[in-house]
Amino acid sequence: MNIEELSTPAALVDVNRMTQNIERMQSRLKALGVRFRPHVKTTKCGPIVRAQIAAGAQGITVSTLKEAEQFFAMGIDDIVYAVGMAPTKLNQALALRRRGCGLKIMTDSVPSAEAIVAFGRSHGEAFDVWIEVDVDGHRSGIAPEDDLLLAVGRVLAEGGMKLGGVLAHAGSSYEYNTHGDLVRIAEQERAGSVRAAQRLRAVGLPCPVVSIGSTPTALSAERLDGVTEVRAGVYVMFDLVMHNVGVCKTSDIALSVLTTVIGHQEDKGWAIVDAGWMAMSRDRGTQPQQHDFGYGLVCSKEGEPLEHYVMTSANQEHGIVSRVGAVDQNIATRLPIGTLLRILPNHACATGAQHPAYQAIFEDGSVETWPRFYGW
Amino acid sequence: MNIEELSTPAALVDVNRMTQNIERMQSRLKALGVRFRPHVKTTKCGPIVRAQIAAGAQGITVSTLKEAEQFFAMGIDDIVYAVGMAPTKLNQALALRRRGCGLKIMTDSVPSAEAIVAFGRSHGEAFDVWIEVDVDGHRSGIAPEDDLLLAVGRVLAEGGMKLGGVLAHAGSSYEYNTHGDLVRIAEQERAGSVRAAQRLRAVGLPCPVVSIGSTPTALSAERLDGVTEVRAGVYVMFDLVMHNVGVCKTSDIALSVLTTVIGHQEDKGWAIVDAGWMAMSRDRGTQPQQHDFGYGLVCSKEGEPLEHYVMTSANQEHGIVSRVGAVDQNIATRLPIGTLLRILPNHACATGAQHPAYQAIFEDGSVETWPRFYGW
Structure with missing residues (x-):
């Protein structure tokens, strides 16, 4: 089959460009010394995610538990669900973990952490929970200096859950279009997340993972000291918004x-x-x-x-x-x-x-x- | 199951409201003396389209040939594909007609009409073709007074196709929000379409169907003389845009x-x-x-x-x-x-x-x- 035989409209992927995009991000993060965990919400497509893993990605990020289920069925077991956990979805998360999926879930509040603890305890499950950090005020998460961070950490740790790390996403990076601004927001994302991890560790709470990322910041960061992994999604395709931000042609x-x-x-x-x-x-x-x-x-x-x-x-x-x-x-x-x-x-x-x-x-x-x- | 047991997000349909919306449109058009052909692009959902047919709708309108295939498989055979025919889709349309589907297709240009004629003749198929009329300048179609209308009609009729009628959609009705403006745009849609049909008939071309419609105009028209059928889609659900237009609460x-x-x-x-x-x-x-x-x-x-x-x-x-x-x-x-x-x-x-x-x-x-x- 060739392009002339396709029925329209159709979503085309230029495989050559996609491969170059995957290699660009992977080699950049390798050079910066961090693991890369692509966000698969962009494509929800087996062959593409397999290409990302083959290029060196370690684990994936998902935006829905359906993505977790589908990609776990394809053999990927290191999965972060990067949306605040709804108490009503804990059953679905438990089912994944019981089938062997290393699913990580996320919270940014005491009531949500308490719901996770209560459900985990009553089902004998120590969920791996990451705390969402707010580095730019654009959506959810806890500011690094807010003592709520420690309160949530204590609820989880004292409740017997595994406090796996902190996670931030500098979504406001989409609003910039100069390299200088992107470097600055990338450093803000890094520094805020590392600071949150330090505060947790300083009070004796574990925080092995420091996970950050967005396509603009991942492609602009000059150093990632203290960060253990980066997440990004849209880089695999890029688009006109990213072109205007200045991170692709x-x-x-x-x-x-x-x-x-x-x-x-x-x-x-x-x-x-x-x-x-x-x-x-x-x-x-x-x-x-x-x-x-x-x-x-x-x-x-x-x-x-x-x-x-x-x-x-x-x-x-x-x-x-x-x-x-x-x-x-x-x-x-x-x-x-x-x-x-x-x-x-x-x-x-x-x-x-x-x-x-x-x-x-x-x-x-x-x-x-x-x-x-x-x-x- | 009840609402509390649903996983979120979920698209809810209030069946009571939907039924009232279906009855409102059907009884209105019955009173105006025209057939009703709902546009199923809004829902693409079997039980909903069956409810529209059960309430009195005659045939359906579709926006893709996939909709035509799916609803034909459910037993509906009077189908208008209300998007200008791409020459490359004629094979798919032919396959539907050969299986017994009374599919109508649409054109608004000589090159497109010629492509339909050439393909129809070489496959021994007299397609049922409607000419799209432009009543408000918002998208495609031929203005009622434009002689292109007659040229397209002649290409089709002389080429052995069935010239089934004219079709218009006053999409600009979405831009208004007073009853007076809606009545005026509805009359403009009616009058322009009837005029186009009259011009075709005046030169000896057949034009049995005069098909018009949009949710705002269908709910505002005061008379539909000369019109044979009305199309509308979003009325089955309504939404906030229609609320702002003023046709629903x-x-x-x-x-x-x-x-x-x-x-x-x-x-x-x-x-x-x-x-x-x-x-x-x-x-x-x-x-x-x-x-x-x-x-x-x-x-x-x-x-x-x-x-x-x-x-x-x-x-x-x-x-x-x-x-x-x-x-x-x-x-x-x-x-x-x-x-x-x-x-x-x-x-x-x-x-x-x-x-x-x-x-x-x-x-x-x-x-x-x-x-x-x-x-x-």
């Missing part, structure tokens, strides 16, 4: 959506394509950034960007492609009905999630279907 | 996402929940409207709105719930860890698409799982 973006031109409004300079928000996702992550790509950057079917052409608007199964700045009244000639285009996405995690499978494109032009899963 | 919205509180940032007045954009979708359709609901309106687990509480921000599997206007520093007491909430969505089509199944909630509190599909 458009020619590094491994994910695109293949689409067919199905009509035109010539006066307006529009080509209508058969990929809408169902294929691209509704993610408009580049809207607040310095370069707004609409719903995606238009490329030829070979993957060469058509400069200034973006998907300006999207309905469920319709996309409107047009030139930014000046109406292209020759668009029906330039992109006739039946033309295949690739659209680079704003956000690879969101776009991938809309598709039951990736179509992996190899350097010789051959295509393999790589299934992915969704849901909870 | 929040108490009509049948779809919500069940989520669990997993943490807090008390100083900021945040509750963190386990539904992020993966569960809600990235749709921010209420952002440009008069009332911006963020990623959704927060309700109690029984479905009562918590006034002024919305999901203000969303990451992949995290939502941040907060009070609009004034920080709620008691949020950890008001919504403790483990609290179940329902979030009403901006856009039911986009939110539903994120979930492998709906959890249908009946009036007695019992729950049934209704699978839905995705992909192409």
Whole structure:
């Protein structure tokens, strides 16, 4: 099979670019002397995660217990569930651990830690629990200097759980676009997490793991002293948001959506394509950034960007492609009905999630279907 | 099973509200003297589409050929594929017709009509083709007064295809919020479509069907003279966008996402929940409207709105719930860890698409799982 035979819309993965992205992150973190634990929420795809492990990744990060179940079934047993533990999900976590999965769970509050202890004790299970640290105020976690950190640590340790470490994610790194700012936020993520670990250890609590990471900080950190592992997800594909942040070129973006031109409004300079928000996702992550790509950057079917052409608007199964700045009244000639285009996405995690499978494109032009899963 | 036993996040359907929404649309269109052909892209769910048919719908509208295949397999054979036909999909359409499906396809250009004719002739198939009419400039279609309409009609008729009718969708109706404007855009949709049909008939071309519709116009039209059928999709669930347009109350919205509180940032007045954009979708359709609901309106687990509480921000599997206007520093007491909430969505089509199944909630509190599909 080759690209011309695919039904559109389809989520294409450029295997060559993906492999380069995997090697870039892995070699960088090896040089910095830390383990790498990729976040598999970006792809939820067996062949891709196997490629990450084969390149040297140690364990994975997941955003749902379904991901943990699916990847444990594929033979991966070192798994961090990096969302605060809901008490109602403890049964599902217990079932995984009883089947031999080295699942780590996370908390950032006394009530949640108490729920874990109560459930663990009543089921004879010493859960491996990491405390979430807040290094930039962007979401959940406990600030490194907050004594709540020690209170949560004590609840877990005195309750017989294994206090496995601390975990932070500098999600605010997505808001920057200069190397200097990224280096600064990476150091803030490192220093805050190491400080939290030191405070736990200083009161006699164990904290073997210091886990940090996001794609921008992982690619910008200058030193990682005190850190034991890094997590990152979207680097495997990259996307236009990461391009605007400044950590990849458009020619590094491994994910695109293949689409067919199905009509035109010539006066307006529009080509209508058969990929809408169902294929691209509704993610408009580049809207607040310095370069707004609409719903995606238009490329030829070979993957060469058509400069200034973006998907300006999207309905469920319709996309409107047009030139930014000046109406292209020759668009029906330039992109006739039946033309295949690739659209680079704003956000690879969101776009991938809309598709039951990736179509992996190899350097010789051959295509393999790589299934992915969704849901909870 | 009841709601407390569901794993979160989950897409809930209030069956009582859904049934009322179905009855409201069906009885309205019956009174206006037209057939109703629901758009099933909103739910892609067998039990829901069966309920629409049982209430009186005649045939369905689809946005993908996969929907056509799935619903034809369930016994529905009167199907309009309401996206401009890509020449590369003609094989798939032919396979459906050869299996007995009364599939209708659509075009709005001479090259596309010619591709249909060429393919149809070489395979001995007289496709049933409808011409898309543009009544409001919002997307595809041919303006009623444009002679291209007649040119496309002639290509189809002279090429031996069945010219089945005209089809329009006043998508711009989503941009209004007063009854007067909605009545006006509904009349514009009606009049433009009827005019297009008259022009085709005046030159001796057949045009038996005049198909129009969108949820706002279908619920606002005062007369439908000359129209033979109406299409609408989101009415079956409704959502916050439709609430802002003015065609439903929040108490009509049948779809919500069940989520669990997993943490807090008390100083900021945040509750963190386990539904992020993966569960809600990235749709921010209420952002440009008069009332911006963020990623959704927060309700109690029984479905009562918590006034002024919305999901203000969303990451992949995290939502941040907060009070609009004034920080709620008691949020950890008001919504403790483990609290179940329902979030009403901006856009039911986009939110539903994120979930492998709906959890249908009946009036007695019992729950049934209704699978839905995705992909192409």
